[in-house]
Amino acid sequence: MSWTDERVDLLKKMWNEGHSASTIAKELGGVTRNAVIGKVHRLGLSNRNGPETAAEAPAAPQAPVPEPEAPGTAAPVVDLAQVKAERAKPKPAPEPAPEPAETAAPVEEEAAPTYTPKPIIPAGQPLPPQPSANEIDPEALATVREVEKTAMKLSLLELTERTCKWPIGDPATSDFWFCGLPVKAGKPYCEAHVSVAFQPMSTRRDRKR
């Protein structure tokens, strides 16, 4: 395969739309992500000029799990290669299962072997994230609801580096667990929860300040 005008155009288009090199490579076909990246550089468009260029504003949870995520903080003097945070990711949302039946907690419960985490919750705990219909994109919220139905429901101790750490339920009760679905690249949460946790600031009131 060679870089025909069409293919280059598509490359440029997708790149500027924020698609990843691997995604673009897949779309183009016949090339690897390396090829795409190489081309991108040769074309001199390593910097993605997109309409939406902004910081992300975390809008959610302070999970019981310590989260070192330090967001925002616009750098005063920024070089080109400085702030290259990931941009908004395309949201395919191929969630096909509108399961009508309530899939609560049907299965056998032989999980908790030694103890039963329960009553040890100091009263005045900071309210758990619980993504209430705050100012969250209804679509993303709907997706989250779906996802949560299929959550792994992991306990704190079962969490790993690549399980979604989004808390679900009330920590003060027995039905509390963590999402546990596979996280996406470095993020602490799965795709769905990331989309709820990190919103483009453009989504809401644009305080001109």
Add this chain to the structure above:
DNA sequence: CCCTGATTCGC
């Protein structure tokens, strides 16, 4: 381990 883009360098 998964993924991301960046760079190098033989072709």
Add this chain to the structure above:
DNA sequence: GCGAATCAGG
């Protein structure tokens, strides 16, 4: 110019 291999990082 091309892109695999490698590097650097989340």
